Amino acid sequence: MTEQEGHAIVEQLQRWGDELGFSQIGVADVDLSDAEAGLLDWLDKGFHGEMAYMQSHGLKRARPQELVPGTVRVITARMDYLPRHTAANWRSHEWQRLHTASEAVVSVYARGRDYHKVLRQRLQQLAERLQQQVGPLGFRVFTDSAPVMEAELARRSSQGWRGKHTLVLNRQAGSLFFLGEIFIDMALPLTAPTSSQGHCGSCQACIDVCPTQAIVAPHVLDARRCISYLTIEHAGPIAPALRPLLGNRIYGCDDCQLACPWNKFATTSRLPDFDARNGLEASSLAQLMRWSEADFMQRLEGSPIRRIGYERWQRNLAVAAGNALRDNALSASVRAELLHNLNAWSVTASTLVQEHVDWALQAS
Structure with missing residues (x-):
């Protein structure tokens, strides 16, 4: 495969991705060795809480070629999830609900269809189209379903940078999007990485607004204090000291995203899958x-x-x-x-x- 042929394939992938509802497609290398120290430090501090799977896979998370032998590239994809008919003042509306004690607040991403299913099906279709074009291809699709450093792979393939809240931020789309990956055994040309420093500057709105102060330092999250972890991943009793801090958040938490200035650029989804169901955008306790x-x-x-x-x-x-x-x-x-x-x-x-x-x- 010549360099010109490789770039043509990546451009075709980006066109197919657009047809399938993805917001952006990139290609990342599999060498994440310089991210291993940070991962080990985070695990050593116990910031993963009861998410034992984060530790059980060890450094496989930073070594795609060990997770799926033969992998030489990772196709990365992001998909916007803000519901299609979201009003321009949606952040103000969400803040108002958070300050109305009788309301039941569910994180925006979880009000519609399960994103695992939506992304996995479409990533599979994207991989199959690629296989049809290039011939025999080894691939495996992931959507928050395996030990994969999704945010780091996204940054390294031009999807955005790591915000201080640890989520990926994009200059044109904020942070309200899902990430997915296709591990492949084909050496496609890489897309340029986004600067690891990003574009947060001196802003720390996400750190200041966190109800439980779970963002213990820029780019460092103690999941044990995070409301999303407490209401979703944590299986046992919620510590009495943390209960008042949850307010009326019953599944997940969007505060750090609501406070982030970049989310004035948050883009609505083109898919009906993420439209709110069962009135979860406006239900009371x-x-x-x-x-x-x-x-x-x-x-x-x-x-x-x-x-x-x-x-x-x-x-x-x-x-x-x-x-x-x-x-x-x-x-x-x-x-x-x-x-x-x-x-x-x-x-x-x-x-x-x-x-x-x-x-x-x-x-x-």
């Missing part, structure tokens, strides 16, 4: 607390939320309800409904849920 386990399973079919299970869903809602009950601005009618729901849960609650229900009821 009382509404969601009325869902039975059967409702939870049926309504959230195809949603990333379903994977936490009904028990953690109840745990998170109980914490949010307790925080709402501690808000003096809460109306008497909403207060009464939240108390009714919490007391009703006590009849059948698991030990985990009951602990958080009891904590919430202490506010009454």
Whole structure:
């Protein structure tokens, strides 16, 4: 393959990617050796919390050629997920909901269809198109589904830079996008990396706004304090000291993204998959607390939320309800409904849920 042929293939990949709904396609090298020290330091400090899989794979995360033998390049892809009909003032609206204790706030990315399924299917189609064009090709598709340093590969292939909140930022699209990869055994030309220094300058809005101060230093996240980790990855009781800091966030947290100036450029998705379902963009705590386990399973079919299970869903809602009950601005009618729901849960609650229900009821 000549250099000219290689560049032509990359350009074709970018056209196919656009047709499939991707926002950008790049090509990264597999040598991530200079990122290994930072990964090991983060793991040694225990910042990964209970995410044992982060440690069990060791340095495979920084060595794509060990994860998938024969890999010589990684095709990287990003896909915007801000829902199609999002209003221009969406960030102000999200802040308002966060400051309305009776609301139930779900992270924007999780309000629609499970991104794992959306990206995986389209990455597979992209890889198959490439295979049809070039002939036999060894490839494997990933979407947040294996030990892959997604953000680092994205930076090295011109997708953006690592913000101080550790998410990838793009000058034209902010940070509201998903990442995916195709490991291939074909030496395609690389796309230019984005500067590791990025374009955050002296801004630390994301650090300052984090409710739990989980961003312990620029580019360093202690997941054990992160609300996204606590409400999604963490399986046990949420520490009492952290519960008040969760506010009304019941699945994930977007505060660092809402505060980031670059997200004034956040781009809406072209796909209907990420449109909000089941009213998750505007639901109250009382509404969601009325869902039975059967409702939870049926309504959230195809949603990333379903994977936490009904028990953690109840745990998170109980914490949010307790925080709402501690808000003096809460109306008497909403207060009464939240108390009714919490007391009703006590009849059948698991030990985990009951602990958080009891904590919430202490506010009454």
